[in-house]
Amino acid sequence: MRGLCAVYRKELCDHFSSYRFIVLFALIAMVSFITSYMAGMHLRENLGGLSRTKFPFLMLFSTPGALFSMVQFVAFFGPLIGLVLGFDSINRERAHGTLIKLISQPIYRDAVINGKFLAAVATISIMLISIVLVISGFGLAIVGVVPGIDEIWRLLIYLVISIFYISFWLGVSMLFSIFFRNIATSALASVALWIFLSFFVSLGADVVANAVAPVGNQREIRPENARVKDMVSLCSPMVLYSNATATIIDPMRKTTRSITLMGPAEQILASRFQNPLRLGQSVIVVFPYMTALIALTLVCFAISYFVFMLQEIRT
Amino acid sequence: MIHVENLTKYYHDLCAVDTINLEIEKGEVLGLLGPNGAGKTTTLRMLTGFLRPSSGTIRVKDYTIEEDALKIKRLLGYLPESAPLYHEMLVYDYLVYIANIKGLEKTGNGKLSQIRNLADLCGLNEVMHKPIGELSKGYKQRVGLAHAMMNDPEILVLDEPTSGLDPNQIAEIRQIIRRIGKEKTIIISTHILSEAEAACDRIVIINRGKIVADDRTESLKQTASKEHFIHVSIRNADFQSARAQLEVIDGISKVECIQEDQDGMIDIRLTCNASFDLRGPVYQTVKKTDWALMELHQETRTLENIFRELTKEE
Numbered sequence: 001m002r003g004l005c006a007v008y009r010k011e012l013c014d015h016f017s018s019y020r021f022i023v024l025f026a027l028i029a030m031v032s033f034i035t036s037y038m039a040g041m042h043l044r045e046n047l048g049g050l051s052r053t054k055f056p057f058l059m060l061f062s063t064p065g066a067l068f069s070m071v072q073f074v075a076f077f078g079p080l081i082g083l084v085l086g087f088d089s090i091n092r093e094r095a096h097g098t099l100i101k102l103i104s105q106p107i108y109r110d111a112v113i114n115g116k117f118l119a120a121v122a123t124i125s126i127m128l129i130s131i132v133l134v135i136s137g138f139g140l141a142i143v144g145v146v147p148g149i150d151e152i153w154r155l156l157i158y159l160v161i162s163i164f165y166i167s168f169w170l171g172v173s174m175l176f177s178i179f180f181r182n183i184a185t186s187a188l189a190s191v192a193l194w195i196f197l198s199f200f201v202s203l204g205a206d207v208v209a210n211a212v213a214p215v216g217n218q219r220e221i222r223p224e225n226a227r228v229k230d231m232v233s234l235c236s237p238m239v240l241y242s243n244a245t246a247t248i249i250d251p252m253r254k255t256t257r258s259i260t261l262m263g264p265a266e267q268i269l270a271s272r273f274q275n276p277l278r279l280g281q282s283v284i285v286v287f288p289y290m291t292a293l294i295a296l297t298l299v300c301f302a303i304s305y306f307v308f309m310l311q312e313i314r315t
Numbered sequence: 316m317i318h319v320e321n322l323t324k325y326y327h328d329l330c331a332v333d334t335i336n337l338e339i340e341k342g343e344v345l346g347l348l349g350p351n352g353a354g355k356t357t358t359l360r361m362l363t364g365f366l367r368p369s370s371g372t373i374r375v376k377d378y379t380i381e382e383d384a385l386k387i388k389r390l391l392g393y394l395p396e397s398a399p400l401y402h403e404m405l406v407y408d409y410l411v412y413i414a415n416i417k418g419l420e421k422t423g424n425g426k427l428s429q430i431r432n433l434a435d436l437c438g439l440n441e442v443m444h445k446p447i448g449e450l451s452k453g454y455k456q457r458v459g460l461a462h463a464m465m466n467d468p469e470i471l472v473l474d475e476p477t478s479g480l481d482p483n484q485i486a487e488i489r490q491i492i493r494r495i496g497k498e499k500t501i502i503i504s505t506h507i508l509s510e511a512e513a514a515c516d517r518i519v520i521i522n523r524g525k526i527v528a529d530d531r532t533e534s535l536k537q538t539a540s541k542e543h544f545i546h547v548s549i550r551n552a553d554f555q556s557a558r559a560q561l562e563v564i565d566g567i568s569k570v571e572c573i574q575e576d577q578d579g580m581i582d583i584r585l586t587c588n589a590s591f592d593l594r595g596p597v598y599q600t601v602k603k604t605d606w607a608l609m610e611l612h613q614e615t616r617t618l619e620n621i622f623r624e625l626t627k628e629e
Binding site: 002003005006007009010014069097098100102103104105106107109256312313 | 361364462466
């Protein structure tokens with residue numbers, strides 16, 4: 001435990017004093033501010049005359065400003081934070097020879113990888129929480145509506161999911177930094193995997209869906225095609241994250257599916273009951289995606305842990 | 316203090332350390348000598364519990380490396396080759412970090428007083444608040460030494476502590492090692508013979524993973540000085556007749572042909588174990604023949620000769 005704490009504190013200090021972290025943090029904070037400001041202004045204009053607007057505070061995070069909302073921005077570019085914090089965590093120490101020195105100290109070997117991972121997760125958490133808090137304060141001034149308890153809980157759950165999502169990418173980059181001795185190789189491999197899983201999987205999902213259940217023309221909708229597409233898309237952590245946060249941050253959304261088949265009676269019911277989902281119901285809807293995302297993060301770290309523990313470090 | 320038995324290490328098919336047996340007493344300063352790639356660093360890394368041996372046992376005090384690696388690490392201070400450090404950290408911050416890792420207490424005779432003592436011992440006071448990356452190699456090595464001694468270990472393992480330093484820095488580091496050596500068991504790996512000769516009580520020479528010599532420094536020096544060589548270059552002679560004439564001289568134990576030119580020049584090495592100078596009798600023997608004596612000189616055997624003989628490539 002002593003070794004773990006020492007490594008954790010040193011790593012945390014290194015992250016907060018590193019230029020790459022400061023630059024990335026400034027960039028993400030700036031984009032989040034701009035997005036939230038534009039969303040706030042948009043909300044103020046459009047909701048001005050309405051008496052009972054539902055969850056206006058959460059809309060700060062889910063309403064697209066100019067191009068995308070803050071939630072979409074984290075889904076797309078949040079992984080970069082994880083990758084930047086982890087791509088050289090082990091191989092840099094190995095290249096500088098400090099890993100030998102660290103491991104020959106009277107500490108357990110896993111204290112090194114655990115300390116590094118926990119410090120990076122703490123950095124991610126502090127970063128996300130501070131951005132969300134500052135945007136919330138900013139939003140209060142623009143929108144002028146105080147968030148309710150339900151909204152605060154939703155924001156907390158959203159933060160936890162986001163931390164796990166970014167930590168998954170942190171785990172991936174740490175795994176590559178253990179596998180590859182060269183820092184540039186591990187960085188490239190991490191970015192390549194991020195691009196593939198975030199952007200190409202949805203393209204691949206279309207191809208697979210059309211191969212399994214071809215659609216005759218553009219207007220035709222085949223449930224089988226949509227189902228296959230949804231299933232294949234779930235290979236992407238970004239899709240998992242989007243689905244996991246979907247009904248949490250936007251309570252008016254009642255499902256994560258792209259197509260919902262309803263009978264005539266159900267359609268009448270749905271049109272009559274336009275109320276938002278309660279927090280518990282929202283959690284139930286996204287629960288499978290949340291657990292999948294958490295499991296992915298833990299599995300990724302577990303692989304890194306075992307590879308690191310079994311690896312013979314000679315240099 | 317340290318008991319090593321049949322220690323072997325394979326890197327895939329390559330045998331880096333081959334069935335090494337060692338016994339190191341408390342307070343001894345042991346020099347581990349050998350050419351590059353001989354297996355010195357691998358041996359030290361196994362001793363420090365950093366590398367797992369393929370077979371064999373290492374026992375430090377009552378602990379074995381398989382079962383009590385952490386306890387052994389607490390008894391050891393290790394300075395790896397070229398003293399790897401975090402260059403962006405300040406010297407003070409680095410030493411505090413190491414003190415935290417080694418579990419030194421914050422108060423009393425703990426962390427801060429130990430850092431102060433080590434700064435005095437290693438001469439680090441004036442650079443305590445400088446980034447490590449800005450220090451000279453000598454100072455970096457001192458920081459590495461302070462690191463190794465942070466938990467006041469009973470055993471210090473130093474892997475080529477003066478490698479890459481200038482003569483002044485080498486002298487400074489040796490002085491520090493000598494100061495520490497009065498109280499602790501030290502194992503120094505080096506390929507600089509003068510360093511081992513000056514600092515070590517005992518020398519172990521390793522070649523291709525095997526121990527080829529293990530003796531007290533003094534007795535190795537005595538063995539070296541007992542034997543010396545005489546080099547003779549003669550013309551108009553054949554080796555067989557020269558050998559017949561020279562090997563009968565009292566005190567010459569071996570006659571070897573080093574080189575035989577086509578123009579009739581022979582270079583001969585005579586191994587002498589006599590305590591007196593044999594150049595006179597050799598000259599007298601050559602004078603009686605019709606050979607032309609081109610060169611005659613004596614070479615005293617040193618530790619370096621022993622090292623080169625034991626570690627030369629076949």
